[in-house]
Amino acid sequence: xxxxxxxxxxxxxxxxxxxxxxxxxxxxxxxxxxxxxxxxxxxxxxxxxxxxxxxxxxxxxxxxxxxxxxxxxxxxxxxxxxxxxxxxxxxxxxxxxxxxxxxxxxxxxxxxxxxxxxxxxxxxxxxxxxxxxxxxxxxxxxxxxxxxxxxxxxxxxxxxxxxxxxxxxxxxxxxxxxxxxxxxxxxxxxxxxxxxxxxxxxxxxxxxxxxxxxxxxxxxxxxxxxxxxxxxxxxxxxxxxxxxxxxxxxxx
Amino acid sequence: xxxxxxxxxxxxxxxxxxxxxxxxxxxxxxxxxxxxxxxxxxxxxxxxxxxxxxxxxxxxxxxxxxxxxxxxxxxxxxxxxxxxxxxxxxxxxxxxxxxxxxxxxxxxxxxxxxxxxxxxxxxxxxxxxxxxxxxxxxxxxxxxxxxxxxxxxxxxxxxxxxxxxxxxxxxxxxxxxxxxxxxxxxxxxxxxxxxxxxxxxxxxxxxxxxxxxxxxxxxxxxxxxxxxxxxxxxxxxxxxxxxxxxxxxxxxxxxxxxxxxxxxxxxxxxxxxxxxxxx
Numbered sequence: 001x002x003x004x005x006x007x008x009x010x011x012x013x014x015x016x017x018x019x020x021x022x023x024x025x026x027x028x029x030x031x032x033x034x035x036x037x038x039x040x041x042x043x044x045x046x047x048x049x050x051x052x053x054x055x056x057x058x059x060x061x062x063x064x065x066x067x068x069x070x071x072x073x074x075x076x077x078x079x080x081x082x083x084x085x086x087x088x089x090x091x092x093x094x095x096x097x098x099x100x101x102x103x104x105x106x107x108x109x110x111x112x113x114x115x116x117x118x119x120x121x122x123x124x125x126x127x128x129x130x131x132x133x134x135x136x137x138x139x140x141x142x143x144x145x146x147x148x149x150x151x152x153x154x155x156x157x158x159x160x161x162x163x164x165x166x167x168x169x170x171x172x173x174x175x176x177x178x179x180x181x182x183x184x185x186x187x188x189x190x191x192x193x194x195x196x197x198x199x200x201x202x203x204x205x206x207x208x209x210x211x212x213x214x215x216x217x218x219x220x221x222x223x224x225x226x227x228x229x230x231x232x233x234x235x236x237x238x239x240x241x242x243x244x245x246x247x248x249x250x251x252x
Numbered sequence: 253x254x255x256x257x258x259x260x261x262x263x264x265x266x267x268x269x270x271x272x273x274x275x276x277x278x279x280x281x282x283x284x285x286x287x288x289x290x291x292x293x294x295x296x297x298x299x300x301x302x303x304x305x306x307x308x309x310x311x312x313x314x315x316x317x318x319x320x321x322x323x324x325x326x327x328x329x330x331x332x333x334x335x336x337x338x339x340x341x342x343x344x345x346x347x348x349x350x351x352x353x354x355x356x357x358x359x360x361x362x363x364x365x366x367x368x369x370x371x372x373x374x375x376x377x378x379x380x381x382x383x384x385x386x387x388x389x390x391x392x393x394x395x396x397x398x399x400x401x402x403x404x405x406x407x408x409x410x411x412x413x414x415x416x417x418x419x420x421x422x423x424x425x426x427x428x429x430x431x432x433x434x435x436x437x438x439x440x441x442x443x444x445x446x447x448x449x450x451x452x453x454x455x456x457x458x459x460x461x462x463x464x465x466x467x468x469x470x471x472x473x474x475x476x477x478x479x480x481x482x483x484x485x486x487x488x489x490x491x492x493x494x495x496x497x498x499x500x501x502x503x504x505x506x507x508x509x510x511x512x513x514x515x516x517x518x519x520x521x522x523x524x525x526x527x528x529x530x531x
Contacts, residue, residue: 147345150343150349151349154337154341156336156337165366166351170351172353246396
Protein backbone atom coordinates (compact mmCIF):
# COMPACT_ATOMS: atom_id res chain seq x y z
CA UNK A 1 0.00 0.00 0.00
CA UNK A 2 1.21 3.53 -0.74
CA UNK A 3 2.12 6.01 1.99
CA UNK A 4 -1.05 7.97 1.28
CA UNK A 5 -3.04 4.75 1.65
CA UNK A 6 -1.53 4.09 5.06
CA UNK A 7 -2.29 7.67 6.14
CA UNK A 8 -5.87 7.26 4.94
CA UNK A 9 -6.23 4.03 6.87
CA UNK A 10 -4.67 5.65 9.93
CA UNK A 11 -7.18 8.53 9.85
CA UNK A 12 -10.12 6.09 9.67
CA UNK A 13 -8.68 3.91 12.47
CA UNK A 14 -8.11 6.99 14.65
CA UNK A 15 -11.71 8.20 14.07
CA UNK A 16 -13.10 4.76 14.98
CA UNK A 17 -10.87 4.58 18.07
CA UNK A 18 -12.00 8.07 19.12
CA UNK A 19 -15.66 7.11 18.76
CA UNK A 20 -15.02 3.87 20.67
CA UNK A 21 -13.37 5.78 23.51
CA UNK A 22 -16.08 8.45 23.60
CA UNK A 23 -18.79 5.78 23.83
CA UNK A 24 -16.95 3.70 26.44
CA UNK A 25 -16.24 6.75 28.61
CA UNK A 26 -19.89 7.81 28.48
CA UNK A 27 -19.15 11.02 26.57
CA UNK A 28 -21.74 9.90 24.00
CA UNK A 29 -25.08 8.57 25.24
CA UNK A 30 -25.42 4.87 24.33
CA UNK A 31 -29.07 5.57 23.38
CA UNK A 32 -27.75 7.82 20.63
CA UNK A 33 -24.68 5.97 19.34
CA UNK A 34 -23.22 2.65 20.39
CA UNK A 35 -19.51 1.80 20.38
CA UNK A 36 -18.12 0.61 17.02
CA UNK A 37 -17.04 -2.68 18.63
CA UNK A 38 -20.67 -3.26 19.70
CA UNK A 39 -21.84 -2.47 16.15
CA UNK A 40 -19.38 -5.02 14.76
CA UNK A 41 -20.37 -7.64 17.35
CA UNK A 42 -24.08 -7.11 16.63
CA UNK A 43 -23.45 -7.37 12.90
CA UNK A 44 -21.47 -10.57 13.37
CA UNK A 45 -24.33 -12.09 15.39
CA UNK A 46 -26.86 -11.07 12.74
CA UNK A 47 -24.80 -12.49 9.89
CA UNK A 48 -24.01 -15.70 11.77
CA UNK A 49 -27.69 -16.27 12.56
CA UNK A 50 -28.56 -16.19 8.86
CA UNK A 51 -31.47 -13.81 9.56
CA UNK A 52 -30.18 -11.33 6.97
CA UNK A 53 -29.62 -13.72 4.10
CA UNK A 54 -32.98 -13.19 2.37
CA UNK A 55 -32.95 -9.44 2.92
CA UNK A 56 -29.38 -9.09 1.64
CA UNK A 57 -30.21 -11.14 -1.45
CA UNK A 58 -33.28 -8.99 -2.09
CA UNK A 59 -31.69 -5.57 -1.56
CA UNK A 60 -28.35 -6.26 -3.23
CA UNK A 61 -30.18 -8.07 -6.04
CA UNK A 62 -32.32 -4.99 -6.72
CA UNK A 63 -29.23 -2.76 -6.61
CA UNK A 64 -27.34 -4.95 -9.09
CA UNK A 65 -30.33 -5.11 -11.43
CA UNK A 66 -30.96 -1.35 -11.19
CA UNK A 67 -27.31 -0.54 -11.90
CA UNK A 68 -27.13 -3.00 -14.81
CA UNK A 69 -30.29 -1.57 -16.37
CA UNK A 70 -29.06 2.00 -15.84
CA UNK A 71 -25.64 1.25 -17.36
CA UNK A 72 -26.94 -0.62 -20.42
CA UNK A 73 -29.89 1.71 -21.12
CA UNK A 74 -27.81 4.79 -20.23
CA UNK A 75 -25.10 3.82 -22.71
CA UNK A 76 -27.64 3.04 -25.47
CA UNK A 77 -29.48 6.32 -24.89
CA UNK A 78 -26.18 8.24 -24.68
CA UNK A 79 -25.12 6.75 -28.00
CA UNK A 80 -28.45 7.67 -29.63
CA UNK A 81 -28.51 11.21 -28.17
CA UNK A 82 -24.90 11.78 -29.24
CA UNK A 83 -25.85 10.90 -32.81
CA UNK A 84 -28.69 13.48 -32.75
CA UNK A 85 -27.16 16.91 -31.95
CA UNK A 86 -30.51 18.72 -31.93
CA UNK A 87 -32.04 16.27 -29.47
CA UNK A 88 -28.92 16.64 -27.35
CA UNK A 89 -29.17 20.45 -27.40
CA UNK A 90 -32.80 20.15 -26.25
CA UNK A 91 -31.95 17.70 -23.46
CA UNK A 92 -28.74 19.31 -22.16
CA UNK A 93 -30.52 21.68 -19.69
CA UNK A 94 -32.54 18.73 -18.42
CA UNK A 95 -29.37 16.71 -17.77
CA UNK A 96 -27.65 19.69 -16.16
CA UNK A 97 -30.45 20.16 -13.60
CA UNK A 98 -31.49 16.53 -13.18
CA UNK A 99 -29.71 15.94 -9.91
CA UNK A 100 -30.92 19.27 -8.53
CA UNK A 101 -34.45 17.84 -8.45
CA UNK A 102 -35.22 15.53 -5.50
CA UNK A 103 -36.56 12.63 -7.52
CA UNK A 104 -37.72 10.86 -4.34
CA UNK A 105 -40.83 13.06 -4.44
CA UNK A 106 -41.95 10.74 -7.25
CA UNK A 107 -41.60 7.60 -5.13
CA UNK A 108 -45.16 7.78 -3.72
CA UNK A 109 -46.43 8.14 -7.31
CA UNK A 110 -44.48 5.01 -8.31
CA UNK A 111 -45.93 3.10 -5.34
CA UNK A 112 -49.43 4.27 -6.27
CA UNK A 113 -48.95 3.04 -9.84
CA UNK A 114 -47.02 -0.20 -9.29
CA UNK A 115 -48.05 -1.11 -5.74
CA UNK A 116 -45.81 -1.84 -2.77
CA UNK A 117 -43.43 -4.19 -4.56
CA UNK A 118 -39.93 -4.43 -5.96
CA UNK A 119 -40.81 -2.46 -9.11
CA UNK A 120 -41.05 1.09 -7.66
CA UNK A 121 -37.76 0.54 -5.80
CA UNK A 122 -36.08 -0.77 -8.94
CA UNK A 123 -37.42 2.18 -10.93
CA UNK A 124 -36.11 4.65 -8.35
CA UNK A 125 -32.71 2.96 -8.58
CA UNK A 126 -32.67 3.12 -12.37
CA UNK A 127 -34.00 6.70 -12.44
CA UNK A 128 -31.28 7.84 -10.03
CA UNK A 129 -28.46 6.10 -11.86
CA UNK A 130 -29.30 6.34 -15.55
CA UNK A 131 -28.66 10.05 -16.14
CA UNK A 132 -25.14 9.76 -14.69
CA UNK A 133 -24.49 7.03 -17.25
CA UNK A 134 -26.00 9.06 -20.12
CA UNK A 135 -23.87 12.10 -19.22
CA UNK A 136 -20.73 9.94 -18.92
CA UNK A 137 -21.47 8.35 -22.31
CA UNK A 138 -21.91 11.76 -23.96
CA UNK A 139 -18.68 13.03 -22.38
CA UNK A 140 -16.85 9.88 -23.41
CA UNK A 141 -18.06 10.02 -27.01
CA UNK A 142 -17.14 13.72 -27.20
CA UNK A 143 -13.59 12.73 -26.35
CA UNK A 144 -13.20 9.97 -28.92
CA UNK A 145 -10.60 11.39 -31.35
CA UNK A 146 -12.17 12.24 -34.72
CA UNK A 147 -9.35 10.44 -36.47
CA UNK A 148 -10.64 7.12 -35.09
CA UNK A 149 -13.88 7.74 -37.00
CA UNK A 150 -11.80 8.09 -40.17
CA UNK A 151 -9.93 4.89 -39.36
CA UNK A 152 -13.29 3.13 -39.02
CA UNK A 153 -14.29 4.40 -42.46
CA UNK A 154 -10.98 3.27 -43.95
CA UNK A 155 -11.82 -0.18 -42.58
CA UNK A 156 -15.29 0.16 -44.15
CA UNK A 157 -17.15 -0.27 -40.86
CA UNK A 158 -20.85 0.51 -40.55
CA UNK A 159 -22.29 2.68 -37.77
CA UNK A 160 -23.05 -0.18 -35.40
CA UNK A 161 -19.66 -1.81 -35.86
CA UNK A 162 -17.95 1.56 -35.40
CA UNK A 163 -19.88 2.10 -32.16
CA UNK A 164 -19.05 -1.39 -30.91
CA UNK A 165 -15.43 -1.78 -32.02
CA UNK A 166 -14.18 1.81 -31.90
CA UNK A 167 -16.37 4.23 -29.95
CA UNK A 168 -17.20 1.97 -27.01
CA UNK A 169 -13.60 0.98 -26.19
CA UNK A 170 -12.25 4.46 -26.96
CA UNK A 171 -14.79 6.04 -24.60
CA UNK A 172 -14.47 3.27 -21.99
CA UNK A 173 -12.52 5.23 -19.35
CA UNK A 174 -15.26 7.87 -19.26
CA UNK A 175 -17.97 5.23 -19.35
CA UNK A 176 -16.39 3.63 -16.32
CA UNK A 177 -16.76 6.92 -14.44
CA UNK A 178 -20.46 6.64 -15.32
CA UNK A 179 -20.57 3.07 -14.02
CA UNK A 180 -19.04 4.15 -10.71
CA UNK A 181 -21.50 7.03 -10.30
CA UNK A 182 -24.45 4.88 -11.38
CA UNK A 183 -23.47 2.28 -8.76
CA UNK A 184 -23.38 4.90 -6.01
CA UNK A 185 -26.65 6.54 -7.04
CA UNK A 186 -28.39 3.20 -7.51
CA UNK A 187 -27.23 2.03 -4.09
CA UNK A 188 -28.46 5.18 -2.37
CA UNK A 189 -31.82 5.20 -4.17
CA UNK A 190 -32.64 1.56 -3.42
CA UNK A 191 -31.74 1.75 0.27
CA UNK A 192 -33.53 5.09 0.69
CA UNK A 193 -36.67 3.81 -1.06
CA UNK A 194 -36.73 0.75 1.17
CA UNK A 195 -36.23 2.98 4.20
CA UNK A 196 -39.17 5.23 3.24
CA UNK A 197 -41.68 2.54 2.34
CA UNK A 198 -41.15 -1.10 1.40
CA UNK A 199 -42.44 -4.52 2.41
CA UNK A 200 -38.91 -5.86 2.98
CA UNK A 201 -35.20 -5.19 2.43
CA UNK A 202 -32.24 -3.90 4.42
CA UNK A 203 -33.53 -0.31 4.28
CA UNK A 204 -36.83 -1.48 5.76
CA UNK A 205 -34.96 -3.39 8.51
CA UNK A 206 -33.05 -0.23 9.46
CA UNK A 207 -36.31 1.70 9.56
CA UNK A 208 -37.92 -0.96 11.79
CA UNK A 209 -34.91 -1.06 14.12
CA UNK A 210 -35.01 2.74 14.36
CA UNK A 211 -38.72 2.69 15.24
CA UNK A 212 -38.12 -0.04 17.85
CA UNK A 213 -35.18 1.82 19.48
CA UNK A 214 -33.09 -1.28 18.66
CA UNK A 215 -29.75 0.49 18.41
CA UNK A 216 -27.46 -2.56 18.09
CA UNK A 217 -29.54 -3.89 15.18
CA UNK A 218 -29.84 -0.48 13.48
CA UNK A 219 -26.13 0.29 13.73
CA UNK A 220 -25.18 -3.25 12.71
CA UNK A 221 -27.22 -2.89 9.51
CA UNK A 222 -25.81 0.58 8.86
CA UNK A 223 -22.29 -0.82 9.30
CA UNK A 224 -23.08 -3.61 6.84
CA UNK A 225 -24.20 -1.10 4.18
CA UNK A 226 -21.18 1.15 4.77
CA UNK A 227 -18.80 -1.81 4.45
CA UNK A 228 -20.47 -3.17 1.29
CA UNK A 229 -20.64 0.26 -0.37
CA UNK A 230 -16.99 0.96 0.49
CA UNK A 231 -15.76 -2.42 -0.76
CA UNK A 232 -17.71 -2.11 -4.03
CA UNK A 233 -16.47 1.43 -4.57
CA UNK A 234 -12.86 0.50 -3.81
CA UNK A 235 -13.04 -2.49 -6.16
CA UNK A 236 -14.40 -0.30 -8.99
CA UNK A 237 -11.77 2.34 -8.25
CA UNK A 238 -8.96 -0.24 -8.32
CA UNK A 239 -10.24 -1.64 -11.62
CA UNK A 240 -10.50 1.88 -13.06
CA UNK A 241 -6.94 2.71 -11.94
CA UNK A 242 -5.55 -0.47 -13.44
CA UNK A 243 -7.15 0.14 -16.84
CA UNK A 244 -6.25 3.82 -16.80
CA UNK A 245 -2.60 3.12 -16.01
CA UNK A 246 -2.41 0.48 -18.72
CA UNK A 247 -3.79 2.94 -21.24
CA UNK A 248 -1.56 5.74 -19.98
CA UNK A 249 -4.42 7.94 -18.86
CA UNK A 250 -3.07 8.14 -15.30
CA UNK A 251 -6.19 9.04 -13.37
CA UNK A 252 -5.41 10.55 -9.96
CA UNK B 253 4.44 -8.86 -50.99
CA UNK B 254 6.44 -8.24 -54.11
CA UNK B 255 8.71 -5.41 -55.02
CA UNK B 256 7.86 -3.46 -58.14
CA UNK B 257 9.30 -0.56 -60.00
CA UNK B 258 7.13 2.36 -61.04
CA UNK B 259 5.47 1.63 -64.33
CA UNK B 260 3.58 3.80 -66.77
CA UNK B 261 0.15 2.37 -66.02
CA UNK B 262 -2.13 4.64 -63.98
CA UNK B 263 -2.95 3.24 -60.57
CA UNK B 264 -5.13 6.05 -59.25
CA UNK B 265 -6.18 9.34 -60.72
CA UNK B 266 -7.87 12.61 -59.95
CA UNK B 267 -9.50 14.37 -62.88
CA UNK B 268 -10.60 18.00 -62.56
CA UNK B 269 -11.31 17.48 -58.87
CA UNK B 270 -12.55 20.37 -56.75
CA UNK B 271 -13.77 20.37 -53.17
CA UNK B 272 -15.80 23.21 -51.70
CA UNK B 273 -16.95 23.09 -48.10
CA UNK B 274 -20.52 24.36 -47.84
CA UNK B 275 -21.42 27.47 -45.88
CA UNK B 276 -21.86 26.82 -42.17
CA UNK B 277 -22.78 28.88 -39.11
CA UNK B 278 -22.46 32.29 -40.74
CA UNK B 279 -19.32 31.40 -42.68
CA UNK B 280 -19.31 31.53 -46.48
CA UNK B 281 -18.51 28.41 -48.52
CA UNK B 282 -14.79 27.58 -48.63
CA UNK B 283 -13.19 26.47 -51.90
CA UNK B 284 -10.53 24.16 -50.44
CA UNK B 285 -9.18 22.35 -53.45
CA UNK B 286 -8.72 22.42 -57.14
CA UNK B 287 -9.28 21.95 -59.86
CA UNK B 288 -6.67 19.21 -59.51
CA UNK B 289 -5.74 16.49 -61.98
CA UNK B 290 -3.15 13.85 -61.19
CA UNK B 291 -2.23 10.39 -62.43
CA UNK B 292 -0.42 8.24 -59.89
CA UNK B 293 1.66 5.58 -61.61
CA UNK B 294 1.61 2.08 -60.21
CA UNK B 295 4.43 1.64 -57.68
CA UNK B 296 5.59 5.25 -57.59
CA UNK B 297 6.29 7.31 -54.50
CA UNK B 298 4.55 10.66 -54.87
CA UNK B 299 4.80 13.48 -52.35
CA UNK B 300 2.53 16.50 -52.09
CA UNK B 301 3.82 19.70 -50.51
CA UNK B 302 2.12 23.03 -50.13
CA UNK B 303 1.47 25.85 -47.68
CA UNK B 304 -0.66 25.29 -44.60
CA UNK B 305 -4.38 25.10 -45.36
CA UNK B 306 -3.88 24.62 -49.11
CA UNK B 307 -6.04 21.50 -49.23
CA UNK B 308 -3.38 18.77 -49.08
CA UNK B 309 -5.30 16.68 -46.57
CA UNK B 310 -8.52 17.30 -48.49
CA UNK B 311 -6.82 15.95 -51.61
CA UNK B 312 -5.80 12.82 -49.72
CA UNK B 313 -9.27 12.30 -48.26
CA UNK B 314 -10.94 12.77 -51.65
CA UNK B 315 -8.54 10.25 -53.20
CA UNK B 316 -9.21 7.82 -50.33
CA UNK B 317 -12.96 8.13 -50.70
CA UNK B 318 -13.35 9.72 -47.26
CA UNK B 319 -14.75 12.88 -48.89
CA UNK B 320 -16.71 13.24 -52.09
CA UNK B 321 -15.35 15.76 -54.63
CA UNK B 322 -17.59 18.73 -55.37
CA UNK B 323 -16.78 18.24 -59.06
CA UNK B 324 -14.49 16.03 -61.09
CA UNK B 325 -13.84 12.34 -60.70
CA UNK B 326 -11.57 9.99 -58.78
CA UNK B 327 -10.58 6.50 -59.79
CA UNK B 328 -8.55 3.68 -58.28
CA UNK B 329 -7.47 0.67 -60.34
CA UNK B 330 -9.88 1.69 -63.07
CA UNK B 331 -12.97 1.96 -60.86
CA UNK B 332 -14.61 5.17 -59.69
CA UNK B 333 -14.08 6.03 -56.02
CA UNK B 334 -17.45 6.98 -54.61
CA UNK B 335 -18.96 6.89 -51.17
CA UNK B 336 -16.52 4.59 -49.42
CA UNK B 337 -12.84 3.73 -49.19
CA UNK B 338 -12.08 1.07 -51.83
CA UNK B 339 -10.51 -2.22 -50.87
CA UNK B 340 -6.75 -1.99 -51.42
CA UNK B 341 -6.29 1.54 -50.06
CA UNK B 342 -4.61 2.07 -46.70
CA UNK B 343 -4.44 5.42 -44.94
CA UNK B 344 -2.12 6.61 -42.17
CA UNK B 345 -3.12 9.87 -40.51
CA UNK B 346 -1.05 12.60 -38.88
CA UNK B 347 -2.82 12.25 -35.54
CA UNK B 348 -2.18 9.29 -33.29
CA UNK B 349 -4.80 6.80 -34.48
CA UNK B 350 -3.53 3.79 -32.56
CA UNK B 351 -6.16 1.96 -30.54
CA UNK B 352 -5.19 2.73 -26.95
CA UNK B 353 -7.21 -0.21 -25.59
CA UNK B 354 -5.32 -2.82 -27.63
CA UNK B 355 -1.74 -4.03 -27.41
CA UNK B 356 0.62 -3.36 -30.30
CA UNK B 357 0.06 -6.92 -31.51
CA UNK B 358 -3.72 -6.62 -31.36
CA UNK B 359 -3.58 -3.23 -33.08
CA UNK B 360 -1.74 -4.81 -35.98
CA UNK B 361 -4.10 -7.80 -36.04
CA UNK B 362 -7.25 -5.63 -35.99
CA UNK B 363 -8.03 -5.58 -39.71
CA UNK B 364 -7.06 -9.22 -40.24
CA UNK B 365 -9.40 -10.38 -37.48
CA UNK B 366 -12.24 -8.39 -39.00
CA UNK B 367 -11.50 -10.01 -42.33
CA UNK B 368 -11.92 -13.40 -40.65
CA UNK B 369 -8.49 -14.80 -41.52
CA UNK B 370 -7.31 -18.01 -39.87
CA UNK B 371 -5.49 -17.45 -36.58
CA UNK B 372 -2.27 -19.02 -37.89
CA UNK B 373 -2.25 -16.69 -40.91
CA UNK B 374 -2.97 -13.69 -38.67
CA UNK B 375 -0.06 -14.66 -36.40
CA UNK B 376 2.27 -15.08 -39.36
CA UNK B 377 1.39 -11.73 -40.93
CA UNK B 378 1.36 -9.76 -37.69
CA UNK B 379 4.69 -11.20 -36.50
CA UNK B 380 6.13 -10.41 -39.92
CA UNK B 381 4.96 -6.81 -40.00
CA UNK B 382 5.98 -6.14 -36.38
CA UNK B 383 9.41 -7.55 -37.12
CA UNK B 384 9.69 -5.39 -40.21
CA UNK B 385 8.60 -2.27 -38.33
CA UNK B 386 10.94 -2.96 -35.40
CA UNK B 387 8.07 -3.47 -32.99
CA UNK B 388 8.54 -7.14 -32.16
CA UNK B 389 9.90 -6.44 -28.66
CA UNK B 390 6.90 -4.22 -27.94
CA UNK B 391 4.20 -6.59 -29.16
CA UNK B 392 2.59 -6.84 -25.71
CA UNK B 393 2.92 -3.13 -24.89
CA UNK B 394 0.02 -0.70 -25.06
CA UNK B 395 0.36 2.42 -27.23
CA UNK B 396 0.49 4.67 -24.15
CA UNK B 397 3.72 2.94 -23.17
CA UNK B 398 5.39 3.90 -26.47
CA UNK B 399 6.88 7.10 -27.89
CA UNK B 400 5.01 9.14 -30.52
CA UNK B 401 7.21 7.76 -33.30
CA UNK B 402 6.58 4.18 -32.24
CA UNK B 403 2.83 4.76 -32.02
CA UNK B 404 2.93 6.04 -35.57
CA UNK B 405 4.80 2.88 -36.55
CA UNK B 406 1.99 0.88 -34.94
CA UNK B 407 -0.49 2.70 -37.20
CA UNK B 408 1.68 2.04 -40.24
CA UNK B 409 1.96 -1.64 -39.25
CA UNK B 410 -1.84 -1.86 -38.86
CA UNK B 411 -2.19 -0.47 -42.38
CA UNK B 412 0.64 -2.45 -43.92
CA UNK B 413 -0.48 -5.83 -42.60
CA UNK B 414 -3.53 -5.61 -44.88
CA UNK B 415 -1.23 -5.41 -47.92
CA UNK B 416 -2.70 -2.21 -49.38
CA UNK B 417 -1.82 -1.52 -53.00
CA UNK B 418 -2.14 2.25 -52.50
CA UNK B 419 -0.85 3.75 -49.25
CA UNK B 420 -1.92 7.29 -48.41
CA UNK B 421 0.11 9.02 -45.70
CA UNK B 422 -1.15 12.31 -44.28
CA UNK B 423 1.87 13.95 -42.65
CA UNK B 424 2.55 10.80 -40.63
CA UNK B 425 5.75 12.20 -39.12
CA UNK B 426 4.45 15.73 -38.60
CA UNK B 427 4.63 15.47 -34.81
CA UNK B 428 8.17 14.05 -34.73
CA UNK B 429 11.51 15.84 -34.41
CA UNK B 430 13.69 16.33 -37.53
CA UNK B 431 16.16 13.50 -36.80
CA UNK B 432 13.44 10.96 -36.07
CA UNK B 433 11.62 12.05 -39.22
CA UNK B 434 14.70 11.32 -41.34
CA UNK B 435 15.04 7.86 -39.82
CA UNK B 436 11.32 7.18 -40.21
CA UNK B 437 11.73 8.26 -43.82
CA UNK B 438 14.35 5.54 -44.29
CA UNK B 439 11.91 2.99 -42.89
CA UNK B 440 9.21 4.29 -45.19
CA UNK B 441 11.47 3.85 -48.22
CA UNK B 442 12.31 0.35 -47.08
CA UNK B 443 8.66 -0.66 -46.77
CA UNK B 444 7.81 1.00 -50.10
CA UNK B 445 10.50 -1.03 -51.86
CA UNK B 446 9.42 -4.20 -50.12
CA UNK B 447 5.68 -3.89 -50.76
CA UNK B 448 5.81 -2.40 -54.23
CA UNK B 449 2.76 -0.34 -53.27
CA UNK B 450 1.99 3.06 -54.72
CA UNK B 451 2.55 5.71 -52.04
CA UNK B 452 1.13 9.21 -51.79
CA UNK B 453 2.71 11.22 -48.99
CA UNK B 454 1.34 14.54 -47.78
CA UNK B 455 4.00 16.59 -46.03
CA UNK B 456 4.90 20.16 -45.20
CA UNK B 457 8.62 19.32 -45.00
CA UNK B 458 10.52 20.10 -48.22
CA UNK B 459 13.45 17.82 -47.30
CA UNK B 460 11.11 14.92 -46.57
CA UNK B 461 9.36 15.32 -49.93
CA UNK B 462 12.66 15.71 -51.79
CA UNK B 463 14.30 12.71 -50.13
CA UNK B 464 11.47 10.20 -50.31
CA UNK B 465 9.73 10.73 -53.63
CA UNK B 466 9.96 9.79 -57.26
CA UNK B 467 7.82 12.85 -58.00
CA UNK B 468 6.79 15.85 -55.93
CA UNK B 469 3.66 17.90 -56.52
CA UNK B 470 3.94 21.47 -55.26
CA UNK B 471 0.56 23.01 -54.49
CA UNK B 472 -0.63 26.60 -54.48
CA UNK B 473 -2.30 28.38 -51.58
CA UNK B 474 -6.01 27.61 -51.11
CA UNK B 475 -7.80 26.49 -53.21
CA UNK B 476 -4.89 24.12 -53.80
CA UNK B 477 -3.79 23.39 -57.37
CA UNK B 478 -0.59 21.80 -58.61
CA UNK B 479 1.89 24.51 -59.59
CA UNK B 480 4.64 22.11 -60.53
CA UNK B 481 5.19 18.37 -60.78
CA UNK B 482 8.88 17.63 -60.25
CA UNK B 483 10.56 14.29 -61.00
CA UNK B 484 13.36 13.81 -58.49
CA UNK B 485 15.32 11.31 -60.53
CA UNK B 486 16.51 9.38 -57.46
CA UNK B 487 17.33 5.70 -57.84
CA UNK B 488 14.87 3.29 -56.24
CA UNK B 489 17.54 2.16 -53.77
CA UNK B 490 17.97 5.35 -51.76
CA UNK B 491 18.02 6.48 -48.15
CA UNK B 492 18.50 9.56 -46.03
CA UNK B 493 22.22 9.84 -46.97
CA UNK B 494 21.12 11.57 -50.18
CA UNK B 495 20.43 14.73 -48.18
CA UNK B 496 24.16 15.43 -48.42
CA UNK B 497 24.20 15.35 -52.22
CA UNK B 498 24.33 18.59 -54.25
CA UNK B 499 21.30 17.47 -56.29
CA UNK B 500 19.28 17.32 -53.07
CA UNK B 501 20.03 20.97 -52.36
CA UNK B 502 19.04 21.94 -55.90
CA UNK B 503 15.80 20.02 -55.58
CA UNK B 504 14.77 21.56 -52.27
CA UNK B 505 15.73 24.95 -53.68
CA UNK B 506 13.41 24.43 -56.62
CA UNK B 507 10.62 23.30 -54.32
CA UNK B 508 11.06 26.36 -52.15
CA UNK B 509 11.00 28.61 -55.23
CA UNK B 510 7.59 27.15 -55.97
CA UNK B 511 6.31 27.40 -52.47
CA UNK B 512 7.70 30.63 -51.08
CA UNK B 513 5.21 32.95 -52.75
CA UNK B 514 2.33 30.61 -51.99
CA UNK B 515 3.31 30.31 -48.34
CA UNK B 516 3.37 34.11 -48.04
CA UNK B 517 -0.08 34.20 -49.64
CA UNK B 518 -1.33 31.63 -47.16
CA UNK B 519 0.03 33.78 -44.31
CA UNK B 520 -1.56 36.92 -45.79
CA UNK B 521 1.91 38.47 -46.33
CA UNK B 522 2.03 38.38 -50.14
CA UNK B 523 3.30 41.55 -51.78
CA UNK B 524 5.12 42.78 -48.69
CA UNK B 525 8.86 43.56 -48.80
CA UNK B 526 11.03 40.53 -48.09
CA UNK B 527 12.23 41.79 -44.71
CA UNK B 528 8.71 42.47 -43.46
CA UNK B 529 7.41 39.21 -44.84
CA UNK B 530 10.14 37.37 -43.01
CA UNK B 531 9.25 38.96 -39.68
